[in-house]
Amino acid sequence: MTETTVLPEDSTLLNTVIFAGFVLVTLFVVYRVSSQRTSSDYFAAGGRFTGAQNGIALSGDFLSAASFLGIAGAIAVHGYDGFLYSIGFLVAWLVNLLLIAERVRNTGRFTMGDVLSFRMRQRPVRAAAAVSTLAITFVYLIAQMAGAGGLVALLLGVHSAGGQAIVIAVVGLVMMAYVLIGGMKGTTWVQIIKATMLLLAVALITIFLFGKFGYDFTALLTEAAANNPNGRDILGPGLLYGGSDLEHLDFLSLSLALVLGVGGLPHVLMRFYTVPNAREARRSVVWATWSMAGFYLCTLVIGFGAAALVGSEAIVSAPGGENSAAPLLAYEIGGTVMLGVISAVAFATILAVVAGLTLTASASFAHDIYANVLRRGKTDSDQTVKVARMTALVIGGISILGGILVNGQNIAFLVGLAFAFAASANLSTLLFALFWRRFNTTGTLWGIYGGLGACLLLVVFSPVVSGAPEAILPDVDFAFFPLKNPGIVSIPLSFLFAIIGTFVGKERPDPERLDEMEVRSLTGIGSRGA
Structure with a gap:
């Protein structure tokens, strides 16, 4: 068995410098x-x-700490079953490509609430869409924050719970800075930079790995x-989900959440408004899908x-647990410098994703709740953006506390819960509305x-x-739901x-509004940028 990998003390300084430089x-x-x-400008x-730019940004927004740290760790420890996360995440984009992207781009303006309320009563539907967006974003955010705590515990030698809490708080503050200063345009460029770095990094590690084994998989x-x-059981299915x-x-439940959840993720839906028309929205999904296919x-x-070079036992025993697999591997094959590069990429991954999530949640509250529910559309852009910025501060603070609470959990698993929330709350209403x-x-x-x-109740009373x-x-122990x-x-x-x-509802949709939505969703006539 491979001995436990211990990172050298001089790597802490290098990693800190790289982190600070990237920020x-x-x-x-x-x-x-x-x-x-x-x-x-601020929201979209x-x-x-362009479709290509937005597609790379989409992959940067979607390829979170769960993808880079959680999945790599799950494969290293559980083998084949860990790769099932990758398959679920990737297949899910077919739902967006075939059913969601173009219609959402044509029908809405900034948020999912625009689409759902197009032919419904505005105030209650927008309020419900905002509540859903905030709930999903919170679950997703705390997963990324937990990843930040585990990553920096390993790379900077911060092993105490208090020290990791400080690290999570710093990540939250930097995230707020991205959102407050740059809005959607700045956040998109951060995601493009991060996605490019991430794809190059995983390609580089893959080539090095194949080289070490004589290009023999x-x-x-x-x-x-x-x-x-x-042993060899990791090469086949059933190690993690095949015992009973x-x-x-539980695996079937996870698969449903992964495949159907992407179509309801608010921060993914919001990215379709950053392109000029539906054609570019479709191109965005194609670019994102191919980028993520190579990554996975x-x-x-x-x-x-x-698993081969570090050993699964060393990974599990390291600070951060399974989430430490990719950084430990980077050190094993490239020493301190490679570790520093991969550390920066992982840190960039977390920062870019949490920035996108925070922007989405703040936009939903400001645009749906404040501008359309509370002010009934009687507000100006400056005031709406001001409310969005204040909301970003509140969301950042709450996500920091949540990240501290779940620090140490596998990130891919936590993101799987966020996908379940997205599929449960949003997908049905989006498809039915369209x-x-x-x-x-x-x-x-x-x-x-x-x-x-239902999703919240079952999670609260689950293992x-x-x-x-x-x-x-x-x-x-107050769990009664076994999954x-x-x-x-x-x-x-x-x-x-x-x-x-x-x-049950007695109201009938306005036929003219129905026809308008159908024509607009299919052709783009009347939509922004058409």
Whole structure:
């Protein structure tokens, strides 16, 4: 078995310098490109990005700490079953490509609430969309914050809980700076820079790994199996999700959440408004899909490479646990310099994603709740942007506290929960609003609140929160729902609630408004930039 990898003390200084350098450079870029004359500039960068640019930014927004740290660690420790996260994340983009991207771009302006409220009663639907967006964003944000704590614990030698809490707070403050200074345009350029760095980094590690094993993937897998307590079992399915019928069901639930969740993620939907038309929105998804396909293939090699060269026991015992696999591998194959580069990329990954999430949540509150619910549309761009900035500060503070609470959990697993929330609360209502003419306001509210409430209830009373050694509250047990991911129950319930609510509700959609939405969603006539 490979001995435990211990990072040298001199790497701490190098990593700190690289972190600081990346933050300063990207803050300068954000400041230089920032242009926030109107709310359209702040929330959607004026719709001036091309499909290629937005596609790279989409991949940068989506390839989070879960993808780079969590999946690599899951593959290193659990083998084949860890790669199932990659497959779910990638296949999910077909939903956006075929059903969501163009129609959302044509129908909305800044947020998901624009689409859902297009032919419904504005105030209750926008309020529900904002509540859903804030809830999903919070779950996603705390996963990224937990990743920041684990990463810096490993790379900077900060092992105490208090020290990691300070690190998470610093990440939150930098995130707020990106959002407050740059808005969507600045955040998009940070995501483009981060995605380029991430793709180059994983490609570089993959090439180095193949070189160490004579470009023989079989030799790499053989060594990975030898350095894992489960041996060759890591090369086949069933190690993580194949032990019992309950584990099979948990895997099916996770798969549903991963595949259907992307279509309901607010920060992904919001990116479709940064391009000038629906054609560029579709091109964005194509660019993003190909970028992520290459990335996830590299994570397969990186995960098994970490098992081969570092050893799964060394990974699990390191600060950050499974999330330490990629940085430990970088040190093993390239020493302190490679570790510093990968550290910067991982840190950039977290910063870019949390900035995008915070911007989405603040935009939803300012545009949907403040401007359209509270002020009934009687406000100006300056005031809306001001409210968005204040909201970003509040969201940043809450996410810091949440990240401290869940520090140490596997990030890919936490993001899987965020996908379950997105699929449960948003996907049913989005699809029905776009494709079902009978769908009405009551159905929208039942679908959002019913799906969101069911998902939240099942998570609270699941082994994620209590009743298990790895739970958030391991010392108590009030779990009655046996699955760790609630998607298999909460997602069908959201569709069912939306259908029942539609027939319970007495209101009938305005036929003219229905026709307008159908023509606009399909052709783009009447949409912004058409």
